[in-house]
Amino acid sequence: MTQRFKVTLAYDGTNFAGFQAQPNQRTVQFVLEKAINKMSKKDEYITVYGSGRTDSGVHALGQVVHFDFPHPISAKGMLRGLNSMLPLDCEVVDCKIVPNDFHSRYTTHGKRYLYRVSRGEFVNPFKRLYTGHYKYPLDIEKIKEAMPDVEGTHDYSSFVASGSQAKSHVRTIYEAKVYEDKVNDEIVFEFYGNGFLYNQVRIMVATLLEIGNGKRPVHDFLRLYEVKDRSQARQTAPASGLYLKEVYYDEEDEKL
Amino acid sequence: MTQRFKVTLAYDGTNFAGFQAQPNQRTVQFVLEKAINKMSKKDEYITVYGSGRTDSGVHALGQVVHFDFPHPISAKGMLRGLNSMLPLDCEVVDCKIVPNDFHSRYTTHGKRYLYRVSRGEFVNPFKRLYTGHYKYPLDIEKIKEAMPDVEGTHDYSSFVASGSQAKSHVRTIYEAKVYEDKVNDEIVFEFYGNGFLYNQVRIMVATLLEIGNGKRPVHDFLRLYEVKDRSQARQTAPASGLYLKEVYYDEEDEKL
Structure with a gap:
């Protein structure tokens, strides 16, 4: 029972090489996927989709991402789980379970x-x-x-x-x-x-x-x-x- | 004509190994002495005396130091000169020329x-x-x-x-x-x-x-x-x- 999660993030961009994953760089997507995949413990890699990129050094008060999670867990459980594993310069400020056609990038207006x-x-x-x-x-x-x-x-x-x-x-x-x-x-x-x-x-x-x-x-x-x-x-x-x-x-x- | 300077500093302690100079560590005293000695260009090393130490990660809004400078320069000139050379996590917020018996540590009450x-x-x-x-x-x-x-x-x-x-x-x-x-x-x-x-x-x-x-x-x-x-x-x-x-x-x- 895969569920789609909409997650709202705040991050201090100072020590991130921007949002989007890049080889050998500490990015927001990288630390987030690392935490999510640690929680999932499945072979299949879970990818995070952001509403858009932010550059190196740019901050976020309310960046939005979505991803599909293969285990039953509440929105509150996801929020707490992620915040316990994320580094302190990235915080989940809100978490919701959304329909499977919600897309952080394509459905934003x-x-x-x-x-x-x-x-x-x-x-x-x-x-x-x-x-x-x-x-x-x-x-x-x-x-x-x-x-x-x-x-x-x-x-x-x-x-x-x-x-x-x-x-x-x-x-x-x-x-x-x-x-x-x-x-x-x-x-x-x-x-x-x-x-x-x-x-x-x-x-x-x-x-x-x-x-x-x-x-x-x-x-x-x-x-x-x-x-x-x-x-x-x-x-x-x-x-x-x-x-x-x-x-x-x-x-x-x-x-x- | 050596003059004694009283300098008030603000610093973000995050990236400093505290105030006091220590071998191979980036300390506030180290970056400050580096800037002062660059301005002085003399063989004689100018030492900075702080009102007291602050630990690694501790911040300052008004740390006070004093030092003796061998060239004629105004307090405003010293403030501008230092701020042009100091790293951005350390700022001189005030500078005064004081009597030679002023001591940042021993005369504080x-x-x-x-x-x-x-x-x-x-x-x-x-x-x-x-x-x-x-x-x-x-x-x-x-x-x-x-x-x-x-x-x-x-x-x-x-x-x-x-x-x-x-x-x-x-x-x-x-x-x-x-x-x-x-x-x-x-x-x-x-x-x-x-x-x-x-x-x-x-x-x-x-x-x-x-x-x-x-x-x-x-x-x-x-x-x-x-x-x-x-x-x-x-x-x-x-x-x-x-x-x-x-x-x-x-x-x-x-x-x-």
């Missing part, structure tokens, strides 16, 4: 990313792995003015890294916002869209920071959509500030 | 430590290196009731690790407090005293958590002062939750 930027002349030692750092002056009002340009359906060819294998660069961003976290003296970006290209969020954040600094005109996104030229949006904000916050599915698709 | 405890069944990946974790039930009111017992002048022999070389175990704690950090779902302890024994704060915190859990009577500190027996306060809270927050000096001693 959106993702939300968060990007944290720390300020100040020097990098705070406790933030170096968990924020991007920007030491130059920023006018956050300018960034706020630019945010509506980020939303909508656009060809994001100017915002995709060269490693991308996507056929189309057209995506839709439903919500793009920026706010000040005064307690932590940080600027936080959030992007909710139907899908994101390779490095898209990090390139958009770097461009938005240049807008805030006055290096670019406020509405430069509109020009960048037109030119479809990666060399026009040159910078990529560091992986350390990026968090995959949530992956969205239809509630119906999760109902047994 | 107090220190403040902070201890952060995270809650919940599982360890949050982003807190594993920055808090101690306690998953058992806690009645914070019991801990609050015990805190006045921690204050005062006592023989803390029951709260000192075996590696201690202190001749006397009598110390004075001026202030001991505990509070809930509801934003982060943490319990925070603060201890301000004239000096602390080896592992004293971590042993006291472990004992206070056992009081909160009901494993020990609320006023067990009073008994522990009497018995002077380390085996009666067995646990040591992990290094990851401990922060050297502030080192106190007389303002007069810092005046040029």
Whole structure:
């Protein structure tokens, strides 16, 4: 009686070579499959399917994966079992048994990313792995003015890294916002869209920071959509500030 | 024209083998002396004197050191120079030129430590290196009731690790407090005293958590002062939750 599990993960990306399995690398998929296969004790190898990759150093608050498990076990039992075997930089925060046609990657209809930027002349030692750092002056009002340009359906060819294998660069961003976290003296970006290209969020954040600094005109996104030229949006904000916050599915698709 | 510098440091203790220099170990003293001696370029080796040691994995928000520098340079120039050369897990947060009889260790009259405890069944990946974790039930009111017992002048022999070389175990704690950090779902302890024994704060915190859990009577500190027996306060809270927050000096001693 094989059951399909939907598992939501939080991980500190610092010591992972990204999400996806690669030979001789410590990846999130690798440590997760190791724990699951130890629990299963069967000859048949259980593979984990993620909603998408995250790069080396990128964090997750709510990455979603699914896999099929061949023994009867409750969702709570799976959550506890996995957390007892996973390393401390990866935690299962939620676990559900879902229908066999649920697929973490193919049935998702959106993702939300968060990007944290720390300020100040020097990098705070406790933030170096968990924020991007920007030491130059920023006018956050300018960034706020630019945010509506980020939303909508656009060809994001100017915002995709060269490693991308996507056929189309057209995506839709439903919500793009920026706010000040005064307690932590940080600027936080959030992007909710139907899908994101390779490095898209990090390139958009770097461009938005240049807008805030006055290096670019406020509405430069509109020009960048037109030119479809990666060399026009040159910078990529560091992986350390990026968090995959949530992956969205239809509630119906999760109902047994 | 040698000048004495008082430097206040913040560091993430995770990747340091503690503060004090040891052969073939990456310590805070080592990276700091390396940066200072690179700036000085003289044959004579410049040694850094810390207010005291911190153990491997213990953090600092305000560790204080002093050293003598043989070239004319402003306090601001020293701060910027050091931060440009130090690794990102160690930051100079303040720098002053002080009289030649200022001594980070001998002229201090107090220190403040902070201890952060995270809650919940599982360890949050982003807190594993920055808090101690306690998953058992806690009645914070019991801990609050015990805190006045921690204050005062006592023989803390029951709260000192075996590696201690202190001749006397009598110390004075001026202030001991505990509070809930509801934003982060943490319990925070603060201890301000004239000096602390080896592992004293971590042993006291472990004992206070056992009081909160009901494993020990609320006023067990009073008994522990009497018995002077380390085996009666067995646990040591992990290094990851401990922060050297502030080192106190007389303002007069810092005046040029």
